[in-house]
Amino acid sequence: MSQSYDRGLIEDFSRWREFEAGMWAWIFHKFTGWVLIGYLFTHIAVLSTGIPASGAETAVLQAGTDVYTQTIVSLEQLLLVRILEVGLLAVAVFHMLNGTRLLLVDLGVGLESQDRSFYASLVLTGAITVASVPTFVAGAF
Numbered sequence: 001m002s003q004s005y006d007r008g009l010i011e012d013f014s015r016w017r018e019f020e021a022g023m024w025a026w027i028f029h030k031f032t033g034w035v036l037i038g039y040l041f042t043h044i045a046v047l048s049t050g051i052p053a054s055g056a057e058t059a060v061l062q063a064g065t066d067v068y069t070q071t072i073v074s075l076e077q078l079l080l081v082r083i084l085e086v087g088l089l090a091v092a093v094f095h096m097l098n099g100t101r102l103l104l105v106d107l108g109v110g111l112e113s114q115d116r117s118f119y120a121s122l123v124l125t126g127a128i129t130v131a132s133v134p135t136f137v138a139g140a141f
């Protein structure tokens with residue numbers, strides 16, 4: 001037996017109000033997963049590209065310890081970089097916690113408390129992110 005549902009129009013903005021915990025968990029997991037992929041590619045690109053300070057177009061990792069250290073030190077002096085690092089930590093922590101939760105759900109563990117475990121992932125991510133701020137931002141200068 002098949003049933004049909006009136007799912008309404010996706011263009012209708014009021015549908016955002018219908019989103020429940022599971023939908024947000026799905027969106028956040030997708031978002032954080034793709035941000036991590038984006039970071040990974042950017043990270044590799046930065047490390048394999050020459051920097052002006054060295055004069056020559058040599059990869060940072062091949063140019064030697066001095067150039068590498070100099071690059072990292074000058075990047076870490078920028079407040080924006082520190083803030084982006086906190087954001088990256090938040091994204092990674094959420095993806096790890098929620099991902100572990102999803103793997104447990106796939107194994108049939110905690111099926112009855114999926115909303116609560118999602119909220120726990122959010123709260124724990126928030127707490128770990130806030131706790132990291134002194135290290136990333138205040139400890140910078």
Ligand code: HEM
Pocket residue numbers: 029030032033034036037040095096097098099100102103
């Ligand atoms: C402890 C570490 C991690 C855990 C436990 C984890 C867990 C998961 C799980 C369970 C899924 C599938 C979710 C589903 O059922 O739809 C997933 C999706 C994904 N993960 Fe991870 N992951 C981890 C680390 C990473 C890292 C380091 C990256 C990127 C560099 C990454 C990128 C992605 C992407 C792109 C997806 C697909 C998102 C989509 O649905 O489009 N994950 N992860």
